Amino acid sequence: MPYFIIERNYAEDVPVPLEAAPGLNLINDEEDVRWLYSFLSVDRRRSYCLYEAPSIEAIRAAAVRAGIPADVITEVDGRMMPSGTLAGVV
Template identity: 80%
Template sequence: MPYFIIERNYAENVPVPFEAAPDINLINDEEDVRWVFSFLSVDHRKSYCLYEADSKEAILAAAARNGVPADVITEVEGRLMPSGLLASVT
């Protein structure tokens, strides 16, 4: 299944811990997408999330149902390591 990086921009700070995570994961399961992990900016107003999904459309559907932004969605193939090697995404 393909992997995607999602850039999300928030109007307000994202709370940590992110208490909505269990509910988001339930909806993601229904849309057949999997949230792998996220990075949160220092100001808590932007996140970069790694997702596994069949398509961008599935990610957009899950984001809409979850009420979270999905401003930029980029399919990724692997991780470029400091050694110069390409490794698997996870």
């Protein structure tokens, strides 16, 4: 299944969804989307999330249902390592 990086932009500090995570994961399961992990910007106004999903449309559907932004979605297929080698996404 393809991997995607999602950039989410917020007008205020990103709400850290500790208690919301089970609900988000349930929505993701229903859309066949898997949230792997996220990075949070220092200003807490952006997050960058790695997802596994069948399509961009599935990610957008999950984000709409969850009420969270999905401003930029980019499919990725590998990582460039400091050694100059390529590795899998996960």
